Every structure is written in C-alpha cells, then in structure tokens.
Amino acid sequence: MTRPSIVWFRQDLRLADQAAVAAASADGPWIGVYVLDDEGPGPWAIGGAQRWWLHHSLTALGEALRARGGRLVLRRGTSPDILRKLARDIDARTIHATRHYEPWWKAAETVLSGGDLELRLYDGNRLAPPEGVLTGARGRYRIFTPYWRALKEQMPPGRPAPAPHAIRAPHGAIESDALANWGLLPVEPDWAAGFGIWTPGEAGAHEALDEFLPVLDHYDEDRDRPSVDGTSRLSPHLHFGEISPATLWLRAAKRLHRQAEPWLRQLGWRDFCANIVDILPGYGDGNGRDAWDRMAWRRGAAADRDFRAWTRGRTGYPIVDAGMRELWATGFMHNRVRMIAASFLIKHLLIDWRRGERWFWDTLVDADYGNNAVNWQWVAGTGVDSNPFGRIMAPLVQSPKFDAGGYIRRWVPELADIEGEAIHDPHGAGLSPAGYPPPIVGHREARERALAASAEI
Structure with missing residues (x-):
C-alpha cells in the first residue's frame, strides 16, 4: 500500500493554488497538520490579534478538508x-510544505531536512521566490525599485491550480488537539468584539477579493484617503496564505490590465519584504544601517508615559489617535495612517521603532515579520531601503491633505461634533473638547529634538 504523507500547513491555510496540497494529493493519502509552535519563533510567537484570526482560519480549513474527505490534525509544540x-x-516518509522565509521557519525546515524524512518544499506564497529575483551580476536586491522592475519581468505568474475535488486520508484514528483548548480567542475581556468585520478563511479571502475588484478602479486616487478607504483589506488573508498572490495578480490584471499596476506594486512590495528578511534574518530586531545603533532614543518614565498615550490613541493629534483606536478595535489600521502613526512615535516622541513594531505585532491581524520590520525601518530611516529620517510627517498637515475628517469622527467620538477643517486640529482652532487631551508634544519642538538627535550620529 502507498505510504501516507503529511502536508505541513503554516501561513498557507488554503487548498486552491497550494502546491504542497496538489503534490500530496497526487502521491496518495495524506493528512494536513498545523502545529501551534510558540517555541521555534521565540520572541516572534504570534500575537493576540493573529491568534484570533488563526482560530477562525483553522476552523475554515478543517471544514474544507472534511468536505473533501480529508482531515486536519492539530498539535502544539516544536514543529x-x-x-x-x-x-x-x-x-x-514525506512531508509536503510551502516554503517560508521567516528565520524560525527556515531553521525548522533545515532541521526537518535531515534524517529519514523527506521534506519537499514548494513555492507559492510569493509571486516569485526571493532568491530567483536577481541583479545582472546574480546578486540580491536591497532597493525596491530595481527589485520591482526585475520582478515584473517574471510576471504574470502561472495560472492558479484549483483545489482538489477529493482527498484520500489514511485509515485509522489519529490523535488531534481540540482547537478550543488552545485558548486562541480572548475571553475576559473580549477585546475582539469589533473583529466581526472580518471573515477569516479561504472563502472569506475570495469574498474580500470580489468586493475589492470594483474599488480597484479608483485605487490610485483613493488608497491614501482613510475616510474613503480604497485599500483592499486583503493583507490578513495574504499573511495567513488563504489566497495566493498569483490569484490576486491575475484577477486584478484581468480587470484593469496595466492600470492595475499601483496595486500590483503593493504585492511586489510584499515580495520585497520577504526578500529582505531572507537576506537579513535579524531585520526585525536590528537596524538595517549600523550607524543607527548609536541613536539616543528616549527611555525612562516620560518615554513610557508617551508610549502608553500613543498605544491608547491619547496623543492629542486626531489622525494619530484615530488610527491607534481603529487598530485596537479592529486589528487593522489604514495604510496611510500606519505611516503617520509610526512616524509620530519615532520622530515626534523619539521612541525606538522596535517598540512600535512589537505593538503592531501583537495588535495587527495582518502582522507579518517581513512587512512589519521593513515598513517600520522604512519610516524610521534605519533600513537598507528607507525614507530619510529628516523627512518628518506633520500629522496636522497630513490629516487635511488626505481628507481624514470622516475617519477621525468615526474613531475619536470626542471629536464627532466638530465641523469643518477644525477636526484636524481642534486645539489649534481654539476648541478643547471635553475628555480629549491636548497634544503631548508640539510639532516644532518634536521636529527640532528629532533632528538634533539624528545629527549626533
């Protein structure tokens, strides 16, 4: 009889366009396995918001497997x-798995590659394997724009493969943990009450894509306007691998052809982030430029007090506070506002970017090691490809520029009754709404302090 095989699921929780699933199905009987591994990642074990998503995504995957005759085994421990x-x-004797680029997954793959077991790795969670997008001298890219040009030369991706109609599972009982016993969902307090806006799982990912495609027509104009929110909101589905980037590319390109490039470029940025952490696995903890190791970030009680105000949306800067409250309520923050909020923490408050990165890791449903690290270092100016530190976003300018009034009124109810342009800077307009704090630092003061600190290095 044919030996059964294993499909090791990680951040690839789908059946369609899943090369590991297709290969295992062609081999014979197989079981799907998900290991909740909090030991291998160490300090990068998934955060609270990701755990909420994971619970629901595994529920959906298990149902999809059972409907085809397969099964999902859940275990907890070191992968x-x-x-x-x-x-x-x-x-x-065989484990099929999608290739991952986070350092802890690469380490686990290395360990599994030895001994009697055969680990077969497949591409598919990126548009192209990072090691396959090379310079003319066969080197790796560390700057996005040339990387993007090289990646586009390999596009479009191949046609996505459908999910198997039927799966052969091995006979006999196989012990599995009960998902409910993993305690992935919050209980007291239930801070995920607002997460009902999401539908985790493969079907939910395809529904989100169907909803976004008509919005894609105006993506380039609306993506930076939080009150409109022309973004796709597909990032958590992509992070958990509930839909393949090839599927997204081909559906978007079919609708808008070359006009889809502004959004396709975002998929390319995601690939670029994986490329960076593949080259520099410690990028989540270490500055991309060594000079920034000498930066005198603020520490101590005053910095801790300001950090708490930032996390709670109590800085006195409406667009920053709206973003931080949206994050806490929904596990998500609009992309333009993420940049503004991150810049505020780093440059207005002069707090180490890694503190913000860790907060996002715990509170974002789409927290991704590569994306999170590269984006924070881009804003901080510490990365190998980054915005210069001296470019300091002015929240009171960014807010009216991107028409954030409606967004602020939604997420900062203390300001809901303020009309007109005063919503962007109520204190500057002579208004002091009850319960809303004054700015914890002035923009000019913060800018001068940040530039002086950076000048020291």
Whole structure:
C-alpha cells in the first residue's frame, strides 16, 4: 500500500493554488497538520490579534478538508519534533510544505531536512521566490525599485491550480488537539468584539477579493484617503496564505490590465519584504544601517508615559489617535495612517521603532515579520531601503491633505461634533473638547529634538 504523507500547513491555510496540497494529493493519502509552535519563533510567537484570526482560519480549513474527505490534525509544540513523531505514528516518509522565509521557519525546515524524512518544499506564497529575483551580476536586491522592475519581468505568474475535488486520508484514528483548548480567542475581556468585520478563511479571502475588484478602479486616487478607504483589506488573508498572490495578480490584471499596476506594486512590495528578511534574518530586531545603533532614543518614565498615550490613541493629534483606536478595535489600521502613526512615535516622541513594531505585532491581524520590520525601518530611516529620517510627517498637515475628517469622527467620538477643517486640529482652532487631551508634544519642538538627535550620529 502507498505510504501516507503529511502536508505541513503554516501561513498557507488554503487548498486552491497550494502546491504542497496538489503534490500530496497526487502521491496518495495524506493528512494536513498545523502545529501551534510558540517555541521555534521565540520572541516572534504570534500575537493576540493573529491568534484570533488563526482560530477562525483553522476552523475554515478543517471544514474544507472534511468536505473533501480529508482531515486536519492539530498539535502544539516544536514543529520538527511534532512532525517527526506524527510521521512515525502513521508510517509517513514525506512531508509536503510551502516554503517560508521567516528565520524560525527556515531553521525548522533545515532541521526537518535531515534524517529519514523527506521534506519537499514548494513555492507559492510569493509571486516569485526571493532568491530567483536577481541583479545582472546574480546578486540580491536591497532597493525596491530595481527589485520591482526585475520582478515584473517574471510576471504574470502561472495560472492558479484549483483545489482538489477529493482527498484520500489514511485509515485509522489519529490523535488531534481540540482547537478550543488552545485558548486562541480572548475571553475576559473580549477585546475582539469589533473583529466581526472580518471573515477569516479561504472563502472569506475570495469574498474580500470580489468586493475589492470594483474599488480597484479608483485605487490610485483613493488608497491614501482613510475616510474613503480604497485599500483592499486583503493583507490578513495574504499573511495567513488563504489566497495566493498569483490569484490576486491575475484577477486584478484581468480587470484593469496595466492600470492595475499601483496595486500590483503593493504585492511586489510584499515580495520585497520577504526578500529582505531572507537576506537579513535579524531585520526585525536590528537596524538595517549600523550607524543607527548609536541613536539616543528616549527611555525612562516620560518615554513610557508617551508610549502608553500613543498605544491608547491619547496623543492629542486626531489622525494619530484615530488610527491607534481603529487598530485596537479592529486589528487593522489604514495604510496611510500606519505611516503617520509610526512616524509620530519615532520622530515626534523619539521612541525606538522596535517598540512600535512589537505593538503592531501583537495588535495587527495582518502582522507579518517581513512587512512589519521593513515598513517600520522604512519610516524610521534605519533600513537598507528607507525614507530619510529628516523627512518628518506633520500629522496636522497630513490629516487635511488626505481628507481624514470622516475617519477621525468615526474613531475619536470626542471629536464627532466638530465641523469643518477644525477636526484636524481642534486645539489649534481654539476648541478643547471635553475628555480629549491636548497634544503631548508640539510639532516644532518634536521636529527640532528629532533632528538634533539624528545629527549626533
């Protein structure tokens, strides 16, 4: 009889356009396995918001597998140890898996590659493998624009493969954890009450794409306007691999052809972020430019007080506060506002970008190691490809520029009754709404302090 095999699911929780699933199905019977591994990632074990999403995504994947005759086994522990034991229990010799680029997943793949087990890795979570997008001298890109040009030369991606109609699972009982026992969902307090705007899972990802495609027509004009929100909101589905980037590329290009490039460029940026952490695996903890190791970030009680105000949306800058409150309520923040909020923490408050990165890691449903690290270092000016530190976003200018009034009124209810342009700077307009704090730092004062600190290095 054909030996069963294992499909090791990680951030690839789908059945369609999933090369590991297709290969296992062609081989014979197989089981899907998800290991909740909090040990391998160490300090990068997934945060609270991601755990909420994971619970619902695994529920959807398990249902999809059962509907086709397959099954999903859940285990908790160190991935290589769990997979080896399971392989012995069911007499499997092959593990099929999608290739990942986070350092802890690459380490686990290396461990599993030795011994009697055969680990077969497949591409598919990126538009192209990072190591396959090379310079003319066969080197790796560290700057996005030339990377994007080289990536486009390899596009379009291949046609996505459909999900298998039926799956053969091995006979016999296989022990599995109960998902509810993992405690992924918050209980007291239930801080995820506002997360109902999301539908995790493969079907939810395709529904989100269908909803976004008509919006794509105006993406280039509306993506920076938080009150309109012309963004796709597909990032958590992409992070958990519930839909393939090839599917997104081909559907968008079919609708708008070359006019889809502003959005396709965002998919390219996601690939670029994976490329950077593949080259520099410690990028989530270390400055991309060594000189910034000497930066005198603020520390101590005053910095901690300002950091708490930032996390709670109590800085006195309406667009920053709206973004931080949207994040806490929904696990998401509009992309333009993410940049403004990150710049405020780094340059107005002079707080190390890594503190903000960690906060986003715990509170974003789409928290991704590569995206999170590269984007924070881009804003901070510390990255290998980044915005110069001296370019300091002025929240009181950014807010009216991108028409954020409606967004602020929604997320900062203390300001809901303020009309007109005063919504962007109520204190500057001579208004002091009850319960809303004054700015914790002045823009000019903050700018001068930030530039002086950066001048020291």
